[in-house]
Amino acid sequence: MPRLSVWIIRTALLYLGVGFTLGAMILFQKGVPYAGGVWRLLPMHVEFLLIGWTLQLAMGVGFWILPRFIAGAPRGDERLVWLAYALLNAGVLSAALGQWLRAPTIISLLGRAAEVLAAATFAFHAWPRIKPHGK
Amino acid sequence: MPTLSRWFVKTALVYFVAALLTGVALMLRLVLELPPEVAALQPVYFHLLMVGWVSQLIFGVVFWMFPKYTPDKPRGSERLGWATFWLLNAGLVLRAVGEPVVALRPGSSAGWIVAASAILQMLAGWAFVANTWGRVKER
Numbered sequence: 001m002p003r004l005s006v007w008i009i010r011t012a013l014l015y016l017g018v019g020f021t022l023g024a025m026i027l028f029q030k031g032v033p034y035a036g037g038v039w040r041l042l043p044m045h046v047e048f049l050l051i052g053w054t055l056q057l058a059m060g061v062g063f064w065i066l067p068r069f070i071a072g073a074p075r076g077d078e079r080l081v082w083l084a085y086a087l088l089n090a091g092v093l094s095a096a097l098g099q100w101l102r103a104p105t106i107i108s109l110l111g112r113a114a115e116v117l118a119a120a121t122f123a124f125h126a127w128p129r130i131k132p133h134g135k
Numbered sequence: 136m137p138t139l140s141r142w143f144v145k146t147a148l149v150y151f152v153a154a155l156l157t158g159v160a161l162m163l164r165l166v167l168e169l170p171p172e173v174a175a176l177q178p179v180y181f182h183l184l185m186v187g188w189v190s191q192l193i194f195g196v197v198f199w200m201f202p203k204y205t206p207d208k209p210r211g212s213e214r215l216g217w218a219t220f221w222l223l224n225a226g227l228v229l230r231a232v233g234e235p236v237v238a239l240r241p242g243s244s245a246g247w248i249v250a251a252s253a254i255l256q257m258l259a260g261w262a263f264v265a266n267t268w269g270r271v272k273e274r
Contacts, residue, residue, distance in 0.1 A: 001272065006272060009271045013264045013271070016260055017264045019260075020256060020259070021261075023256070024253040027252065028250045028253040031233065031246035031253065032247060053190075054190075057193065
């Protein structure tokens, strides 16, 4: 597994652990109320698990296992995927924390925009690797 | 494919069907008179799909295909892997049973079923992370 995939997948695992914990806090409140304010964690729970965990894991595994190039760098220009990784995590944190802290909407909006840029950057990198083996 | 991965993936397939059936029930209540508990199934529907199907499928495939932990323990702790499986599924089933009841009767004793389900699922997530972390490594 390449180093970049290690970073991406371990980051996804952190989001899984935190996201499940936030979900448990909310679900516990639903069953046995202890602090109504815990509901404010819901957008962060969703952002962490859908984007931070599921999509980020797919990116990390995709970078690792998609067909490699015969000539040049086997996985193409890694800098693009480092950029996608940085954008995605900046986006997840901005969108999630912005909503939790009730920051100005522009913070969450910029977070979502960073997530889109991350997706586009990753897609641009991965596109030529979607090919038959040996080509 | 190791035994635990087969359990994860087959159970995930069952949740896949169960989740989509729940989705059908949620739509049916728009045209048929169904018990009020059905309307309270919305969060259960979403979690059967995202936890029962998507995450559980991922857990099974990761346990199967990620780099070996060590030659002696290629898949890390089998015991922790099985703990993940049982905690996750016990938690999900308790949620599916308890959440609609609590939605209609807040403060009922079913609340403790939902609370227990929350803790079980959280422990499952932590167990999976703990068992997988060491397998995410460069060759």
